Amino acid sequence: MRVLYGVQATGNGHISRARAVGKYLQAEGIAVDFLFSGRPADQLFDMQQFGDYQLKAGLTFVTEQGQINYLKTALRAKPLELWRDIRQLDCSPYDLVLTDFEPVTAWAARLQKKRSVAFGHQYAFLHQIPQADSTPLSRSIFKFFAPGQQQIGLHWHHFNQPILPPIVDLEPAENTAEPDKVLVYLPFEDQNKVLQWLHPLTQYQFYLYGPGLSKSQSGHIQCSGPCVEQFKHDLRQSYAVISNAGFELVSEALQLQKRILVKALQGQMEQQSNALALNQLQLGQSTKILNTDVIKTWLTSPSHSSKVQYANVAQALAKWIRAGACPTELSQMNLWHDRSAQT
Known part of the structure; x- marks a missing residue:
């Protein structure tokens, strides 16, 4: 065939x-x-x-x-x-x-x-x-x-x-999350702004992936350009994920039972609907704006990780x-x- x-x-x-x-x-x-x-x-x-x-x-x-x-x-x-x-x-x-x-x-x-x-x-x-x-x-x-x-x-x-x-493109493996590690993938945002949002939150280790970023580390922020294997490794080890409201990454985060915060791409009906569904199913949280205060409030709020297995x-x-x-x-x-x- x-x-x-x-x-x-x-x-x-x-x-x-x-x-x-x-x-x-x-x-x-x-x-x-x-x-x-x-x-x-x-x-x-x-x-x-x-x-x-x-x-x-x-x-x-x-x-x-x-x-x-x-x-x-x-x-x-x-x-x-x-x-x-x-x-x-x-x-x-x-x-x-x-x-x-x-x-x-x-x-x-x-x-x-x-x-x-x-x-x-x-x-x-x-x-x-x-x-x-x-x-x-x-x-x-x-x-x-x-x-x-x-x-x-x-x-x-x-x-x-x-x-x-x-x-979900995930091979079976033990899900070992580190309590202060946060994966951030916001490819539709200005990456310099994302770095500014994360910089004051020194009590967390952020692993930021995005277009135009080179592999580097600045204090508590580890940056990397797009890749597959290392991204999935960091996804497994993170206890929380901040991303746009694309379907596939959220699906992988749900399968791994991560805390999820999404910001839908404005003007993109699919992502806005994904954010709506995520809220209705109580599997994650969405926000229309992102900044340091929003991220801090979410990270310090009571944990509501997903309980699904696909x-x-x-x-x-x-x-x-x-x-x-x-x-x-x-x-x-x-x-x-x-x-x-x-x-």
Whole structure:
């Protein structure tokens, strides 16, 4: 069986899911070719696992200081290049096209009538889940940006909808948290401002990851640019996580039962909805602003770490795909074995 797997590379969450799913697809004996879009080649890192992957421009949002710049997003869009890439992508060698909200593979499969499965957090928004500032435009984006013949949504809770738990790229290991260690990942914020917020809080050890940062240490703040293995190591050892409201990192933090504080990317309906859901499920805390006082108040407040444990959805999906990807069989998978822990 040969599969074309399209991955939206705008954020690291989709790539993290691809690391998990890709390993299990290959373990099932499935040949996988990857295509990434939405990020320049020089901004990708630790991509060895994906072999000789394709890279396309796709579509992405431009962010500045914690919010989307819609004007720059429109000016940098390349619709003609996107259409050309869709038309030129040959899906004929593949038995199945997978897409994690990646438009080139999704639309190429649709035009060529190739069987396709779309999965990811965005497809959960096609169901009745907590949504903040939902508009006809946002609903259309979720429906048409990267459609598939079968569409599988992922979320932290089932909300009595036909969606699956998160796909978490974490190998089994002991969760040994250090009581003063805090992981900070705020890629959409000005990193100099983040450093200013953290600097007065000398009673904590902050491990700050972000674009443009070089590996260095200034007192109680350890800085690092994007990487995979060291990031996951520090995530395991931290007792708390401060991040934007992206789905994948929060999912990993929930699985590891960390304290979580998120600041949603302004103007990004998905992240704002994630923050809303996190509050409603009482699995973490969200804030509309970040500064030293907000961070200090949260760190010194009573601990409310998550109490969830998710099934191995990546492995289940890989086995389901290898068995023929029958919709009925997917609906019968009992992946919400932790329902009692979901409040």
